[in-house]
Amino acid sequence: MFYREAGQFKTNYAKDQGIFPILQDRIWIYFVLVVAFVIIPVFGTDYFLGSIMLPFLVLSLAAIGLNILTGYAGQLSLGTGGFMACGAFAAYKLSTGFPDMNIIIVFLLSGGITAFVGVMFGIPSLRIKGFYLAVATLAAQFFLLWLFNRVPWFTNYSDSGVISAPPRAIFGDFFITGPDATHLSKYLFVVTFVILFALAAKNITRSGTGRNWMAIRDMDIAAEIIGIRAMQTKLSAFAVSSFYCGVAGALWAFLYSGSVEPLSFDVNRSFQILFMIIIGGLGSIMGSFLGAAFIMVLPILISSLPGMLGLSIPVDVISHVEFMIMGALIIFFLIVEPHGLARLWTVAKEKLRLWPFPH
Amino acid sequence: MKLKKLILAAVGMAVGITGLTVAEPVQADEQYMPLLVYRSGPYAPGGIPYANGLVDYFKYVNAQGGVNGVKLTWEECDTGYNTARGVECYERIKIKDGKKGAVVMPLSTGITYALIERAAKDGIVIHSMGYGRTAASDGTVFPLVFTAPATYWSQATAITKYIGSEVGGMDKLKGKKISLVYHDSAYGKEPINTFIALSKKYGFKFTKHPVAHPGLEQKATWLTIGRKIRPDYVVMWGWGVMNSTAIKEAAAVKFPMDRFIGNWWAASENDTRPPGKASIGYKAASFYVPGNFTKLHADILKGLYGGDKAAALKNNWGEVLYNRGMVNGAIIIEAMKVAQKKFGNRSVNGTEIAYGFENMDMTEERFAELGMKDFMKSIKLSCADHEGTSPLIITQWDGNTWKPVSDWIMPDHAMVRPMYKEAAMKYAKEKGITPRKCM
Numbered sequence: 124m125f126y127r128e129a130g131q132f133k134t135n136y137a138k139d140q141g142i143f144p145i146l147q148d149r150i151w152i153y154f155v156l157v158v159a160f161v162i163i164p165v166f167g168t169d170y171f172l173g174s175i176m177l178p179f180l181v182l183s184l185a186a187i188g189l190n191i192l193t194g195y196a197g198q199l200s201l202g203t204g205g206f207m208a209c210g211a212f213a214a215y216k217l218s219t220g221f222p223d224m225n226i227i228i229v230f231l232l233s234g235g236i237t238a239f240v241g242v243m244f245g246i247p248s249l250r251i252k253g254f255y256l257a258v259a260t261l262a263a264q265f266f267l268l269w270l271f272n273r274v275p276w277f278t279n280y281s282d283s284g285v286i287s288a289p290p291r292a293i294f295g296d297f298f299i300t301g302p303d304a305t306h307l308s309k310y311l312f313v314v315t316f317v318i319l320f321a322l323a324a325k326n327i328t329r330s331g332t333g334r335n336w337m338a339i340r341d342m343d344i345a346a347e348i349i350g351i352r353a354m355q356t357k358l359s360a361f362a363v364s365s366f367y368c369g370v371a372g373a374l375w376a377f378l379y380s381g382s383v384e385p386l387s388f389d390v391n392r393s394f395q396i397l398f399m400i401i402i403g404g405l406g407s408i409m410g411s412f413l414g415a416a417f418i419m420v421l422p423i424l425i426s427s428l429p430g431m432l433g434l435s436i437p438v439d440v441i442s443h444v445e446f447m448i449m450g451a452l453i454i455f456f457l458i459v460e461p462h463g464l465a466r467l468w469t470v471a472k473e474k475l476r477l478w479p480f481p482h
Numbered sequence: 483m484k485l486k487k488l489i490l491a492a493v494g495m496a497v498g499i500t501g502l503t504v505a506e507p508v509q510a511d512e513q514y515m516p517l518l519v520y521r522s523g524p525y526a527p528g529g530i531p532y533a534n535g536l537v538d539y540f541k542y543v544n545a546q547g548g549v550n551g552v553k554l555t556w557e558e559c560d561t562g563y564n565t566a567r568g569v570e571c572y573e574r575i576k577i578k579d580g581k582k583g584a585v586v587m588p589l590s591t592g593i594t595y596a597l598i599e600r601a602a603k604d605g606i607v608i609h610s611m612g613y614g615r616t617a618a619s620d621g622t623v624f625p626l627v628f629t630a631p632a633t634y635w636s637q638a639t640a641i642t643k644y645i646g647s648e649v650g651g652m653d654k655l656k657g658k659k660i661s662l663v664y665h666d667s668a669y670g671k672e673p674i675n676t677f678i679a680l681s682k683k684y685g686f687k688f689t690k691h692p693v694a695h696p697g698l699e700q701k702a703t704w705l706t707i708g709r710k711i712r713p714d715y716v717v718m719w720g721w722g723v724m725n726s727t728a729i730k731e732a733a734a735v736k737f738p739m740d741r742f743i744g745n746w747w748a749a750s751e752n753d754t755r756p757p758g759k760a761s762i763g764y765k766a767a768s769f770y771v772p773g774n775f776t777k778l779h780a781d782i783l784k785g786l787y788g789g790d791k792a793a794a795l796k797n798n799w800g801e802v803l804y805n806r807g808m809v810n811g812a813i814i815i816e817a818m819k820v821a822q823k824k825f826g827n828r829s830v831n832g833t834e835i836a837y838g839f840e841n842m843d844m845t846e847e848r849f850a851e852l853g854m855k856d857f858m859k860s861i862k863l864s865c866a867d868h869e870g871t872s873p874l875i876i877t878q879w880d881g882n883t884w885k886p887v888s889d890w891i892m893p894d895h896a897m898v899r900p901m902y903k904e905a906a907m908k909y910a911k912e913k914g915i916t917p918r919k920c921m
Contacts, residue, residue, distance in 0.1 A: 174573040178566065219912065272666065272692070279912075282616065282675050282905060283668040285595045289912050301913065302603045380569055380596045384668040386695060387565050387592075423570060426560070430574075438560040439521030439530075446522075 126475040142325055159314050164307055173306035175420055180310075180317045181374045182419050186399040186411035187324050188367025193397070194405035195328055196360035197340025198248050202241075202260035203368050203396040205267035208388035210237045210369025211376035212277050215286040218377075219279055226291040226299060226377075230316075234370040240267070241365020248357050252343075264390055271385045287382030300377045309378045316374070320367065325408045327363065336360050337406070395419075402456060404463025413464040417456075422449055513549065513818065513829040515540065515556040516575040516583035518593065523562035524696045525722040527752045531798035532589065533558070535807025538782055538797070543811070545785050549818050550827040555581075561593060563722075568593035569600070576604060584835045585609055585814055591669035594618075599913075602626050605832040607839065609817075611810050612637075612746055612769060616672055617905035619869035621840065622917035624906065626832060628839050630813065631769050631861050631872035634672040634719070634745070635901060636893035640874040641743055641767055642680050643891050645715050656685035659713035663703060663720065663728055666692035670719045673745075676898065677717075683897070689713065697724025700731045708735025718744045725753035729761045739763035743876070750802040754879040762881040769874050770809055770858040772884035774800025778808070778853030802884055812852055813861065817842055840865050859890055865920035869902075871895055 126147050133139040143149045163176065189203050213233035217224065244263040248256050271277050271284075278284050290301020298304040299312045327333050335356045338346035347353050376383040395418060403414020425445045429436045460467050474481070517536065520529035540554045548554065557578050559571035568590060576583050585607040588594040594614035601608050608614070608627045616635045618627035632640075645660065646652040662677055664670030674690055681688035689711055691703045697720065707716060716737065720728055725748040732742055740763040744753070749766030779800055787794040798804040814835075821830045821838030830838070844861040861870045873890035910917055 170573045174570045178570070283591070283595070283671045285592075285615075285668045287595065287599070287912075290914055302599050380566060381599050382595045384565075384592055384595070386667045389695070427574060430557075437521070438519065438558040439526070442522035442560040442562065 126472065126478075140329075142322075142329070156318070159318070160311075163314075164311060167310075169306045172310040175423060176310055177306070177313055177379050178375070179415055179419050180313045181371050181379055182396065182399065183412045183415040184317050184320055184374065185368050185371035185396050186403065186415050187321060187408055188364045188371060189396050190400045190403075190405065190408065190411045191324060191328070191336070191367065192360050192364035194400055194407065194410075195333060195340060196336035196357065196364075197343075198245070198357060198360060199253060199257040200260040200364070201257050201390070201393045201397065202244060202263035202267075204388040204390060204392035205264035206237050206241055206365045206368035207372025207375060207392065208271055208385055209240050209267050209365075210234060210372030211383055211388065212271050212286065213237060213369065214373035214377060215279075215288070216277065218289055218291060222289070226293060229291075230370055230373050230377075233373045234366040237369025237372070238362040238366040241361045241368075242358050245358050245361030245365075248361065249354055261390070261393075264393055268385045268389060283384070285382055285384045286376065288377040291377075300381070304378075313374060313378055316370075320370070321408055321412075324363075324367070328408070332356075332359060340406075398453070400463075402453065402463060404465025407463065407465035409468060410463050410465030413468070417452075417464065421452070425449070511551075511829050512553050512555045512581070514578055514581040514583055515554060515814075516572070516578070516586050517556050517558045518561050518568055518571050518575075518586065518588050518590075519558050520561050520563045520589065521558075522560055523564070525563040528722055528747070528750065528803055529563065529589065531750070531752075531801045531803035532807040532810075534798050535801075535804035535809075536587075536811045537807075538786055538799070538804075539808045539811030539815075541786055542778075542782050543815055549815055550822050552818075552822075552827065552829050561590065563590050563592075565590070565592040565596050569596050572597055572600065576606060581829075582606070582831065584830055584832050585817075587611065587810060587814075588614065591615070591672065592667060595668055598624065598627060601832075607832050607836050609810070609814060609839070611806070611813065613669065617902050617909055619867070620902050620906035620917075621864070621866045621868045622906070622920055623910045623915055624868065625918060626836050628836075628863065628868045630839070630842075630863055630868065630870045631858075632874060632893060633869055633898075633902075635676040635898045636869065636895065637745055637767055637874060638673040638676040638717075639680065639894035639897055640891045641717055641745070641876075642677075642684070643894065644743070644767075644876050644888055646684070647888070647891075649714070652684055658686045658715070659711060660686050660688055660715045660717060661707055661711060661713040662688070662690045663700075663707070663716060663718045664690065664692060665697060665719060665721050665724055666694050669721065669747075673719055676901070679897070679901070687713075693720070693724055693728070696722060698727055700724075700727055704728070704731035704735050704737070708732070708737050714741065716742045718742070718748045720744065720748040720753075724748075726756040726761075729753065729757045729764055733757065733760035740765060740878070743767065746806075749877060749884070751884075752803070754884075759881065761879055763878065765876055765878045765887065766884075767874050768802070768877050768884075768886075769872055770805060770854075771856060771875065771886050772802050772805065772877050774805075776854050776857050778812075778857075781853055782808075809854075809858065812854065813842075813844070816844055816848075816852070839863055839868070 128145045131146050143152055185207060192198050192200050210233045213236040214229050217229045217232055247259045251259055278286050288300040290298055292298045299309055335351045338351050339356050343353060399414035399418045402417050404410025422445050425448055426441050429441055519533035520526055544553050557575045559575045561568035561571050583606055587609050588597050591613050594610045610629055616633040618624040619629045619633055646655050677688050693700055718728055742764055744766035746767050749768055754761040754764055783794050817835050817838035818830055820841050821834045825834050840863055842863050849858050859873050861872055863870045873892045875886050875890055876888035877884045878887040
């Protein structure tokens with residue numbers, strides 16, 4: 124009744140090909156933007172902005188990156204943590220080596236460096252597929268972490284191998300890293316960054332490049348026969364994906380934790396991101412956000428719920444209950460909707476179109 | 483439907499059994515302590531006794547009427563020894579019911595690194611007792627971080643001194659081989675540069691062997707050590723399940739236990755009990771005497787457990803890491819008392835308790851007054867020196883308990899202090915901090 128495109132006429136191709144062809148979707152997106160840029164900054168506490176939204180957005184970005192590679196191009200990767208570490212360390216080296224460089228350029232360049240590294244590790248994907256490729260990208264994960272652990276140059280010869288973000292402003296006094304940065308400024312920076320990148324990702328996947336990725340994903344031999352170059356397509360997926368992961372790693376190190384050691388990008392991080400896109404929905408930008416919310420925010424919510432309700436349950440019990448609930452929920456969602464939360468969203472939209480008179 | 487009821491009942495019971503109580507309303511003047519603990523995850527066996535010791539000490543203080551009448555309240559958050567989670571926990575519990583914590587103990591070197599900047603901004607003191615960022619002992623650059631009673635770097639020099647005394651003098655170290663087995667994280671890497679400097683100073687050969695988290699796979703490491711390098715001494719910077727695994731593997735390559743020395747995070751019953759007889763003779767550093775012989779232990783046993791020793795032991799009472807939590811509590815309360823002397827008998831904030839730390843002078847007599855006679859030596863801090871000059875002791879596992887086997891050993895402060903200064907200045911430069919002046 125409310126969600127129907129009847130009466131919405133498209134008068135040119137540009138409109139017809141818009142990301143959100145239905146008016147109600149556009150209203151919904153504007154609403155989300157208002158929430159993200161007005162309501163959350165105004166009403167969100169420092170804790171909410173800094174400890175929930177910030178890691179959620181950064182991990183969403185990493186999930187988008189992996190989703191491009193695994194969900195759109197069909198190349199299973201377990202190297203996400205390594206690529207994030209690559210971005211973080213590249214950003215650290217760049218910002219300490221060139222203190223005058225604007226931090227936005229630092230982030231973009233570190234993404235570029237990671238994209239190059241990603242392409243290098245993507246080369247084997249031309250020969251190996253599926254689980255074998257997953258193992259090859261696992262090599263990237265371990266090699267990159269080993270590199271940052273062993274070569275002291277990457278940490279500027281720090282005693283403990285920990286890098287910490289130097290204070291940097293985008294312009295003037297608007298600090299986004301370091302002790303002078305407020306949670307609000309960090310949040311605003313990250314939310315802008317992530318929304319722009321998500322929009323870019325959405326558009327890339329709708330472009331010729333994205334269609335090539337999906338063709339390779341669905342059947343690589345058939346794709347080659349119709350004239351899609353496997354090498355360029357796969358490597359471009361690796362490049363774009365690693366770029367996203369690299370930027371996410373740099374944001375994680377600089378804006379969220381402020382200081383990181385290679386251990387925070389270990390293989391568990393790769394699995395965490397992979398679970399996000401599996402739960403959220405492979406091949407869906409929206410799913411990356413939903414998955415990140417599920418894997419990252421939900422455990423925090425579960426563990427802080429007793430405190431909010433004023434119950435004092437011992438923390439170890441809470442932690443164990445949290446593991447159990449999360450495990451059960453993951454199994455539940457995988458059984459109910461193996462295509463992820465994004466698929467649930469699509470199904471809901473389809474139902475809504477027919478509501479209240481389903482045939 | 484039946485199943486649903488059954489599940490509901492089971493959940494209800496589980497919640498009931500684990501002690502569901504409704505939080506009490508906050509009263510007038512209380513000192514709030516945010517506690518970052520880990521009672522779950524791979525490092526929980528080490529985290530639980532520590533947390534129990536700390537909380538027991540706070541309970542004990544409250545039972546004595548609080549700190550000059552100010553009762554302590556606290557809130558725990560389980561970090562699982564995970565840095566990202568630790569940061570989230572810190573942000574979650576640093577303020578509760580409008581009361582900001584004055585001091586936080588991150589209980590993990592990784593979390594300490596991540597919190598130093600945040601806590602400095604929030605005006606909350608970090609007391610990383612025997613862990614954390616060593617360079618933060620420099621009070622001019624890190625006014626709100628305290629590492630007392632000793633850092634990893636000091637500990638490395640003290641262990642080397644002990645090895646020197648074992649081989650018959652520091653000059654005899656020349657040509658000897660010392661290997662370091664370490665947890666491959668910020669924590670494990672802290673002492674490496676100190677050992678390299680020590681090896682240059684005394685002329686011994688130093689090799690390092692990283693062990694990946696969580697440390698269950700050490701066969702290759704120990705084959706290299708036991709068969710190829712054959713060092714005279716092995717030092718270990720381990721934590722959690724890594725320690726007992728290392729002891730087992732060392733025994734498997736027949737490395738003599740009395741020449742295997744852990745740091746104080748590889749010094750507890752958790753590490754030596756699982757390998758059984760294999761760990762007899764294993765040594766470890768400590769900054770207090772192990773055991774439950776002090777008056778404070780007896781008071782806690784009587785006051786909190788009603789003399790029920792079995793219940794107390796179940797709560798890790800008297801274990802090495804329990805004692806560490808207890809000492810941590812005692813040092814913080816002492817800092818609070820010093821601060822109260824200046825600012826009045828009320829709850830204190832971060833900068834006030836930092837004053838308390840800096841003007842703390844815990845002598846042997848003071849420890850005895852606090853019920854810890856012959857337990858710990860001394861802690862005296864100043865504006866610039868946030869580590870103090872506490873001597874350390876080497877303990878040995880006899881198959882049943884930890885026993886001290888050395889005299890108090892003073893770390894080589896003359897050697898490490900310039901290294902602190904250098905590292906702190908590097909940090910200050912990178913962060914654009916102007917070091918404050920200390921009288």
